[in-house]
Amino acid sequence: MMKKSSALREVLFAAAIMLATAVSALSPVNAQERRQDRQPDRAGNFDFYVLSLSWSPTFCATAKGGRNDQQCGIDKRFRFVVHGLWPQYEKGYPDFCRTSEPERVPRTVGEKMFDIMPSMGLVGHQWRKHGSCSGLNQETYFDKVRQAYERVAIPADLTRGDRPLSLSADEIEQKFLSANPGMSHRGIAASCEGRQLEEIRICLTKDLAFRDCAEVDRRGCTISQVTLPPAR
Structure with a gap:
């Protein structure tokens, strides 16, 4: 009798585990995880670009030496440089897309960008993470990056x-708006690192016209005073 009772308990326990597993699979948490399990990003499938202009002195304040010397060496005086031209969805963004282009950017291509993207490390990373999703080949993508940079009056x-310059994020954005007719408050965002300006993000159509971008705008810096550290 004891053996039968023990066997019955084991059967009931196993059934309970199976039932719990089935319920869990149908629970809202797991359903949410399935919904977030998106398909791989496809090159060329995006809605607009974000041009990111990095304030180089902020980056160089914490990234001196080694491979960053090309941008941050003692003889360098970069101000705004291109961090990247990023394909975006209306919500979220694609990255590291499959492409027939090589992952490595030839130095002959990268060197042409050094006046606005001052290191091969930066050029290569931006291609692999973002440029690969543009649907363009490497040379055409970096031509697009330059066109976007030249589209914006700094x-x-x-x-x-x-010298150090302190302004509110809104004042910094307003200066860009005044210099760029057609740009709106909803199409630009100043990003901060602590209390220093990290970068300016500007939304552009695929044809590089100014456009609004609610998600990017919401993520902008809102502190009252933002400092632009000096180049030296």
Whole structure:
């Protein structure tokens, strides 16, 4: 009798485990996980671009030496540089897309960008993570990066870099708006690292016209005072 009772308990326990597993599979948590399990990103399948302009002195304040010397060496005086031109969805973004292009960017291609993207490390990483999702080949993508950079007028009083400059994020954005007719508050965001300006993110159509981008705008810096550290 004891053996039968023990066997019955084991059967009931196993049945309970199976039932719990089935219920769990149908629970909202697991259903949410399945919904987030998106398909691989496809090159060329995106809605718009974000041009990210990094304030180089902020980056170089914590990234001196080694491979960053090309951008941050003692003889360098970079101000705004291109962090990247990023394909975006209306919500979220694609990255590391499959492409027939090589992962490695030839130096002959990268060197042409050094005036606005001052290191092969930066050029190569931006291609692999973001450029690969543009649907363009490497040379055409980096031509697009330059066109986007030249599309934006950078306010002259922000680029002097001879002394620290403190403004609100809204004031920084307003200077860009004043210098770029057609740009709106909903299409630009200043990003901060602590209390220093990290970068300016500007939303552009695939044809590089200014456009609004609610998600990017919401993630902008909102502190009252943002400092642009000097180039030296």
